Amino acid sequence: MDPLPHILVVDDDREIRDLLARFLEQHRLRVTTARDGKETRRAWDNGNYQLVVLDLMLPGESGLDIARWLRSQSNVPIVMLTAMGDETDRIIGLELGADDYLPKPFNPRELLARIRAVLRRAGEQPDHRREEPVDGYSFAGWKVEVARRRLLNEDGVEVMLTGGEFDLLVALLERANRVLTRDMLLDLLRGRQAGPYDRAIDVAVSRLRRKLEDDGRNSQLIKTVRGGGYVLATQVERV
């Protein structure tokens, strides 16, 4: 039997640490907690962690500094807890290579879902981290800025995407010219899209096609694959 995944939770509030540990342990995860940078380093040296949940708003040494230090040590996946809607924190965090983020106050179940998703993705790709982090993609005249979560057209005009649409686009870009089944895409969009899941993917794809000016009947970019799946059929450059 697989050992339980070991999670390191970094938060300055003792109650949140304890409650979160209890909650995650209830859901079959092993948890160690740390209060600040010092404790994080000590815990890091004494354990082998599969994932770190990191609060960015720490007194003293900031969460970003800790994230930077963690990155210098390993490619361990990081889920950040950010200030609500604080764009700057989120962007810097994602640029540092955090794998996901959740605004505080978060819903514990959503955090659990995100942790599971990140662990699963890391498990799929043993060396889940690419040698070089990707800042963006360009394809068919479009540009994608990953950290800022922006889609720009040829003229540099931003075309607004919803969170789900953006994740879908990045998923397609990461695996360009490879077929992605609905199930794989569903997994990516978990927790993002409301409404019935089976339809959510098709709706998101059709909206994405509209925004990419990819005619639904005769789609050249995002092609529908018979038997339930989609493929991004174009040359993608990583930048």
Add this chain to the structure above:
Amino acid sequence: MRRKFWPRGLAARTALVLLIGLAVVQTAGLVIHGLDRLDVLRAGQAKDMTERVVGVYRTVVLTPAPQREALLAEFGRGADLSAEMSQGPPVGDLAEMPAQMQRTYLIHAREVPLGVSQGRWRALLLYGSPELHRVLFAFHLPDGHWLHVSVLPTPPRPWHGPFFMTAFILMTVAAAGLSLWAVRRLIAPVRALAAAAEALGRDVNAPPLPEGGPTEVAKAAAAFNQMAARIRRFVADRTELLTAIGHDLRTPITRLKLRAEFMEDEEQRAKMLNDLEELETMVSATLAFGRDARSTEPVVQLDLAELLRTILDEAGDTRPEVVDKLAYEGPQHMTLRARALNMKRALTNLVTNAVNYGGSARIRLHEPAGGTVRIEITDEGQGIPPGELDRVFEPFHRGDQSRNKETGGVGLGLPIARNILRAHGGDVVLTNQPGGGVKATVTLPI
């Protein structure tokens, strides 16, 4: 009624006063100049007339008496001068010339050299005057005959001159132009002050007034800037307080959410999570409201048409029951410079409002006109009581308590939307539509 022609603007009033003054001064100047020239012209005319008339006299005196009639017939042909021989002084309607005027004429007459001895007239009588447009000289010749010379002087034209009128008009126009220019310059600071006050009302972070110019203007500008700074500080303090409370509430809310996960009673747990959700919504709205004032988001090029459709898509995802009542009408693309996330929040708030209170949202994006783009968001709800139309933009104002409870509004959606739009140089106005429902009209510079 009495003030029908009294303009309302300070500049117009000052200009009017100055121009009336200028008109009075110019008229007076013209009159004084005219009277003065009239005297000069009259004096010259008297001299000329006298010399001509004495010339006639001289010719007559030198001519033997029998040939005089024939000679005078020649003179009679002149347009303004006629002469005739007579046995006595003239009798007729023409009154004798005033004594003072006569002296001038007589002096001139005496100065004309006759060139003949014994030719001097025995008497010279004068009648009429230039004002009557007729002067009659009656000479008593040395031989006892009388010579009557009648002259019709041309009326003097004191304002006549090749350059006079042109120069006068140019001068007047120049003076009027200068006064208008000076008035505009003097009034400019007042306008700047009014514009600054207006801008401050829209956005407390509007740039300060330049504190230059004349002392009084500089003082007023400085006072205004100080007032603006005080208002800014006051607003900032309040916003900071709200933001601090919002930040501090995050930890307890997180704790409560975690604790709720350990509750045995499913029903109670669901209720508690609902309450926490509501609390979180309020906190995040408050934080969003506090954040707008110091938005650091960069301005980017943005496809407004696509943004509006995305917002409708999302509204449909959250409220699937109204999907059929969401519609977009307008161009497929329209590029606008804006802070993307802020703009999205503002427009989302307006759409959410339409959906929550009006049960529908129809967006119409108009083609830009005159540097402005207009977005109309309409719903099919009950509308807003007319008295409330402006109050709904006040922070924490709630229109209808019972309905708000249901939709969980905090009373910050519209103020946030308006703050963001105004920070972009635009605005939003709510109006009730004739057929029912509310129309939110957004204007943005493009």
